Amino acid sequence: MHFTMKDEILKRFLTAEGEPISGQVLADELNVSRTAIWKHMQTLKQEGYEFETVKKRGYKLLSVPDKVDMGQLQQFLTTERYGRQVHYYETVESTQLVAHELIRAGAPDGTVVIAEHQTAGRGRMMREWESTEGQGIWMTVIIRPDVAPHQAPQFTLVTAVAIVEAMKSSFKNFTPEIKWPNDILINGKKTTGILTEMVAEADRIQALLIGIGINVNQKIDDFPEQLQTIATSIAIEEGEPVERVHFVANVLESLEKYSDEYVKNGFGQIKQLWEQSSGTIGKRVKATTLREVVEGEAVSITESGVLEIRQANGEIKGIYSADIEL
Ligand code: BTN
The missing domain is CATH 1.10.10.10 (Winged helix-like DNA-binding domain superfamily/Winged helix DNA-binding domain)
Structure with a gap:
């Protein structure tokens, strides 16, 4: 559009x-x-x-209605590329699916797909993602960084840093924490999930789909019962409703800034910011991967975003993908 x-x-x-x-x-x-x-x-x-x-x-x-459409978004944006093309929907199955089609059609770097409501929002590990009507930010940002396919997982960490920094500059009543690899928690409850998908050739990324789900204006009763003890929204934690479109603009600015930083200068600054906001490093964790359960102290993330856990016997184990319990 x-x-x-x-x-x-x-x-x-x-x-x-x-x-x-x-x-x-x-x-x-x-x-x-x-x-x-x-x-x-x-x-x-x-x-x-x-x-x-x-x-x-x-x-x-x-x-103005509380919508996150193109006309309003452009008023707030100061980005060069991100959010300059927006595909806005009232309802879609999943913004990730729409983004896959747009990538095939050649959508440029920074194209955003955003919806008020998703009927089949997707989380990591094929889980469902609850996307209530008009209360969250449900969007996919298509980016086309010139990097190798093995660097794709880094963008989950880049995105987490970008969102946390946007939250810190937009809200004053809470401190967000990153839970490796892709959750943002406030006071121990999940407010944001990130789902990074990739379309690639053997040695080159064609596009990344950065799926971002942020609970923004839900009240606790708006969450299904099974989520009420583990999920929260920005409005609940900030203590007041949030103008979504303004925050979307802040997130896109931050995402453009940190993904450009990563592509230009590598992981150094991002790693530092990630560790500063991490609620995982230094804690005892239990990581459940597809093959095993690893317990110990989370000691760091590596340059490639791998979580290192020091087990009881002193051995350090690198975890690429897992569910983490703190
Ligand atoms: C997770 O924590 O499991 C990741 C959740 C990602 C949800 C977002 S909402 C926008 C985009 N479209 C989807 O279907 N999923 C992502």
Whole structure:
């Protein structure tokens, strides 16, 4: 989806700071008929934007729906590439599936697929991902970094750092923690999951799909019962509702910054930030991999994102992929 006439109109209202704008001014500025403007205004109203008609002065924007669509997102974005193309849906099965199709169709670096609701959201290890309507950020960012396929798992860690840093600069009432490899916890409960998938040739990544699920505005009752003791949302922890579109923009900025940093300068800075925010390093953990259970103290992550666990006998074991219990 590119900028449409409707998005242009919306942009004028969002930057008018509550002042009315007349249909004639819009028509002149955007070089279309007043009837065309009127039609777009009807569509915006249907989408939940509320306007007041001010006599002789035009339309005044009263309120915007809590949506994360392209028109609003562009107001906040300062990125170069990420989020400059957005495919926005009310409902999809999974944004990952849409992203796979877009990659085949040649979608550029930084393309975002975002939905209000997913009917078959996917988590790691083929699990389901609960994606309640309008309450979270359910998105996939397609990136095309020029790196080798074995570096793909690093982007899960890059993404975790990017989200944690975005959280730290956007919210003040909590400190997020990363749980290796891909969860972000607040006060010990899961608020964010990351699912990285790859489309690659033998020696080159074609694209990565960075799937990001962030619980944002749920109240505790909005989670299914089995999740209520282990999941939380930003709003619960911050103590107030969150404007999702603003936070999406912050996440995309941070993601662009840290993935560029990784591609240019390697893992050094990311590893440092990751370890600073880690709730895993230094703790006793139990890691369940497909083949075995490894228990011990999590001592570090390596340059390639492998978690190192020191077992009781002193031996250090590298874990590539596992479920971790603290
Ligand atoms: C996990 O913790 O298991 C990863 C969860 C990833 C969920 C996100 S929501 C947006 C994207 N689309 C999906 O179907 N999954 C990811």
